Structures are given as structure tokens and as C-alpha cells.
Amino acid sequence: xxxxxxxxxxxxxxxxxxxxxxxxxxxxxxxxxxxxxxxxxxxxxxxxxxxxxxxxxxxxxxxxxxxxxxxxxxxxxxxxxxxxxxxxxxxxxxxxxxxxxxxxxxxxxxxxxxxxxxxxxxx
Amino acid sequence: xxxxxxxxxxxxxxxxxxxxxxxxxxxxxxxxxxxxxxxxxxxxxxxxxxxxxxxxxxxxxxxxxxxxxxxxxxxxxxxxxxxxxxxxxxxxxxxxxxxxxxxxxxxxxxxxxxxxxxxxxxxxxxxxxxxxxxxxxxxxxxxxxxxxxxxxxxxxxxxxxxxxxxxxxxxxxxxxxxxxxxxxxxxxxxxxxxxxxxxxxxxxxxxxxxxxxxxxxxxxxxxxxxxxxxxxxxxxxxx
Numbered sequence: 001x002x003x004x005x006x007x008x009x010x011x012x013x014x015x016x017x018x019x020x021x022x023x024x025x026x027x028x029x030x031x032x033x034x035x036x037x038x039x040x041x042x043x044x045x046x047x048x049x050x051x052x053x054x055x056x057x058x059x060x061x062x063x064x065x066x067x068x069x070x071x072x073x074x075x076x077x078x079x080x081x082x083x084x085x086x087x088x089x090x091x092x093x094x095x096x097x098x099x100x101x102x103x104x105x106x107x108x109x110x111x112x113x114x115x116x117x118x119x120x121x122x123x
Numbered sequence: 124x125x126x127x128x129x130x131x132x133x134x135x136x137x138x139x140x141x142x143x144x145x146x147x148x149x150x151x152x153x154x155x156x157x158x159x160x161x162x163x164x165x166x167x168x169x170x171x172x173x174x175x176x177x178x179x180x181x182x183x184x185x186x187x188x189x190x191x192x193x194x195x196x197x198x199x200x201x202x203x204x205x206x207x208x209x210x211x212x213x214x215x216x217x218x219x220x221x222x223x224x225x226x227x228x229x230x231x232x233x234x235x236x237x238x239x240x241x242x243x244x245x246x247x248x249x250x251x252x253x254x255x256x257x258x259x260x261x262x263x264x265x266x267x268x269x270x271x272x273x274x275x276x277x278x279x280x281x282x283x284x285x286x287x288x289x290x291x292x293x294x295x296x297x298x299x300x301x302x303x304x305x306x307x308x309x310x311x312x313x314x315x316x317x318x319x320x321x322x323x324x325x326x327x328x329x330x331x332x333x334x335x336x337x338x339x340x341x342x343x344x345x346x347x348x349x350x351x352x353x354x355x356x357x358x359x360x361x362x
Contacts, residue, residue, distance in 0.1 A: 008202040015205070025273075025354065027266045029204035030346045036208035041215070064209035067202060071325040072168040073149045074200045075289065077193030078264055078282040079172040083179055084186050085280045088253055095247035099240035099257045100287040101295075107236025107261050107318035108296045111228050111341070112305035115313045118224035 004063025011036040141192025148174040161329075163294040168322055172286065200265050203321075207339040210328070214336030217309075225313055225337065226344065232317045233345040236261040236288075237353060241361075256280040258353055260288045263320040266346040274357040285320065292319020293326040308333045316341030 014035055016028030024031070082089070089096065134140040152171035159165035179189055190197070211218065218225070237258050244254040255276035259267035264285045271281035296319055300311050308331050315323035316338030324342050328335030 005202065008205045011205045011208075012201045026347055026350045027269055029201040030263075030266060030343055030350070032201075032205040033208045033211075033343050034347075036205055037211055040208065040212045061209060064206035067199065067206045068210070068325075068328065070149070071203055071321050071328075072166075073146075073171070074196060074203055075168050075264060075286060075322060076145055076149055076171045076175065077190060077197040078268075079168065079286040080175045080179065080189065080193070081186060081279045082172065082283040082286070083176050085277070085283055088250070088277070088280055089283075092244075092247075092249040092253045095244040095249035096253065096257070096284065096287075098247065099243040099249075100260065100284055101291055102243060103236055103240035103257075103260060104288045104291040104318050105295060105299050106239040107232055108292055108299050108314045109303045110235040111232025111317040112300050112310050112314035113303055114231055115224060115228035115310035116305050116307045118228055119221050119307060119309060122221070122224045 001059055001063055001066070004059035004061070007036070007060050008032075008063065008067070011039075136188070138192030138195065141189045142195055144175060144178065144189075145171075145193045145196055148172075148178075163297060163326070166290045166294055166322070168286065168293075168325075169290045200321075204263065204265070204343070207324075207343055210332075210336045211340050211343075214333060217333060218336060218340060221309060225309070225340065228310070228313055229317050229341050229344045230348050232314065233261060233349055234352070234356075236318050237349065240288075251275070252277055253280065255357070257284055258357060259349060260284050261292075261318045261320060261345065262349045262353075263342055263346050266350055267320075270350060270353050273354045286322070289319045289322030292323040296323060296326075297330075309337045312337030313341045317345045320345070 011032035012029050015030070015032030018024065018031055019026055019028050148171040149167065151174060152167035155170050156165045156167045179186060237260065240257045240260045241254060244257050252275060255274045256271050258274060258276065259270035259281060262270060262285070264282055267281050267285045268278040271278050292315060296315050300314060305311055305314065312327050312331070312334030315327045315334065320342045324335065324338040327338035
């Protein structure tokens with residue numbers, strides 16, 4: 001658990017440092033995810049079969065599962081911030097509601113249909 | 124004689140109470156969602172937020188005071204984003220063959236989600252800072268808040284619309300995909316992750332492992348693409 005958490009934090013820290021050093025507009029955690037993913041693939045290339053289908057680093061798989069199982073909880077504190085924006089909400093509720101509802105459904109339909117079509121064509 | 128004011132001052136100032144309340148609200152949200160047999164409309168994130176927001180308003184607690192404690196939970200969003208590499212890695216043999224198609228679909232879908240939201244806001248004449256807050260709506264929360272700051276939105280309002288989009292996607296997304304006859308689990312996952320980020324991914328993971336992996340990948344790639352493109356496009360069209 002602690003080993004896995006350390007790997008996650010190390011990747012995030014490296015991501016944050018890279019983003020700042022190279023002035024990348026990409027957030028640190030997203031770079032960290034790319035780094036961890038690349039690291040796992042590289043490890044497989046150097047020592048194939050080390051981890052099988054599970055990331056071989058001790059505890060990483062279990063920690064990732066534990067954190068992701070309650071992914072929803074992590075959005076709660078920022079979500080409660082809605083209480084600060086009740087005036088904006090009261091004034092612009094119509095565009096906000098329409099943009100959120102229709103915009104999200106349009107995004108889902110476009111992505112899903114396009115992905116299904118492209119995967120049939122490109123395999 | 125117990126001095127209630129003193130206890131109240133302690134509770135309002137110490138992070139312990141806010142942290143405990145956040146976890147309790149989340150567990151209550153999960154319990155309520157389970158009572159509704161995990162019906163998509165009973166989203167545990169939404170339920171927990173409504174409970175806590177109501178509590179803060181009723182008790183007159185300042186949001187910043189609450190966040191002092193809740194920030195410990197908020198902090199875990201970073202490591203959780205990194206952790207999405209693990210399901211992606213486990214499904215890599217599955218993902219690799221359709222990587223190009225996935226990338227194209229995510230880029231187009233992510234931009235369609237951003238454009239449609241902004242277009243509705245412009246049509247209905249929302250305040251400029253509200254429109255800017257809506258642009259990164261479908262991007263995962265920490266990234267969206269950063270983008271909003273760059274283009275003149277309000278990061279806090281962005282957090283709220285990101286939450287709203289995620290809950291909308293997680294609750295109505297599966298029905299929309301059925302309606303559009305998208306049956307491929309890979310495509311369904313990509314759609315959920317692109318338009319409804321982590322909340323859609325949480326739902327996708329609970330329904331199907333393949334959909335979960337594609338959803339996590341879509342969320343990460345959409346964050347990457349949006350962080351690179353949205354500020355540029357915003358400056359070009361609306362700046």
C-alpha cells in the first residue's frame with residue numbers, strides 16, 4: 001500500500017516538475033499518468049513476464065484499485081464549492097443547465113458514434 | 124456546564140470535522156445509491172455534494188473553512204489521476220489495436236463537448252466569465268480548473284459545472300449511448316471518459332472492465348488535448 005502510494009506520488013511529482021521546467025500547459029498529474037504508463041511498458045520490454053497482467057511493482061495494483069474504487073469521493077470537496085457560486089447560478093441558470101445537459105449528451109453521442117465507426121473501419 | 128460556543132468554534136476551525144463530514148456524506152451517498160439499486164440518477168457524488176452543501180448553508184459555515192479539512196481528500200485527485208495508468212496498462216493489449224481510432228474520436232468528441240457548451244452559453248447571453256468557465260466542462264476537475272484560470276473563467280464555478288457534466292454523463296450517458304446504438308464497450312467507455320471525465324469513468328469501471336480502461340484513457344487524453352488546444356482556440360475565436 002505504502003509502496004504503491006509512493007510510486008503514484010513520485011510519478012505525480014515528476015510530472016509537476018516536468019510541466020514547470022518545460023513550461024508545458026499540461027497538468028502534472030496527467031503527465032504523471034503518462035510517465036507511469038510508459039514506465040510499466042518499458043519494464044515489460046526489459047523483463048518480459050515480470051508482472052504478468054498485473055503491474056509488478058509491489059502494491060501498485062492494489063493501491064491503484066483502492067484509490068480508483070472511491071474516485072467519486074475525491075470530487076466531493078471541490079463540488080461542494082457550488083455554495084460560493086449561488087449568485088452566478090441564480091442569474092445564469094438557463095445557459096448553465098442547457099450547456100451542461102445538452103453539451104454533455106452531444107459530447108457523449110459524438111464520441112461514441114465516431115469511435116464505433118472508426119473502430120469498425122480501422123480495426 | 125459545557126460551553127457549546129467553544130465546541131462550535133473548535134469544530135468550525137479544526138480540519139477533523141470537515142474531513143469526517145465529507146467521508147460520512149460519501150458513505151451516506153453510497154448507501155442511498157444502493158437503496159435505489161444503483162439507479163444511474165441516484166449518483167453518490169451528487170448526493171454527497173447536496174448533503175454537504177445543505178449542511179454548510181444550514182450551519183452557516185464558510186466554504187473556505189470547510190475546505191481546510193476537505194483538502195486532504197481533494198489532494199488525492201492527483202495520485203488518483205496517475206493511478207489511471209494501471210487499468211490502462213492492464214487493458215493495453217486490448218487498447219493498442221484501436222489507439223488511432225480512439226485518439227481521433229476523443230479529440231473530435233472533446234472539442235464537440237466544449238463547443239456545444241460554449242455555443243449554448245453565447246446564445247443565451249451568459250456572463251463572459253460564466254461562458255469561459257463552461258469551456259473546459261468535460262475535462263477532469265484539476266485540469267479544468269487550470270484551463271478556466273487561463274481563459275478568464277472562475278475556477279470554482281468550473282469545478283461545479285465539471286461536477287454537473289460528470290453527473291449528467293454518468294446518469295444519462297448510458298441511455299444516450301443506447302439511443303445512438305453504440306454497443307461496442309470500447310466506444311461506450313471512450314464516450315463516457317471524454318464527456319464525463321472521472322465521474323463517468325467511475326461508472327464505466329463499475330459496469331465493464333474494458334469500458335473502464337477505455338474511459339480512463341479517454342479522460343487522460345482529453346485532459347491532455349484540451350489543456351493544449353482550448354486556450355489557443357479560445358484566444359483565436361473569442362479572445
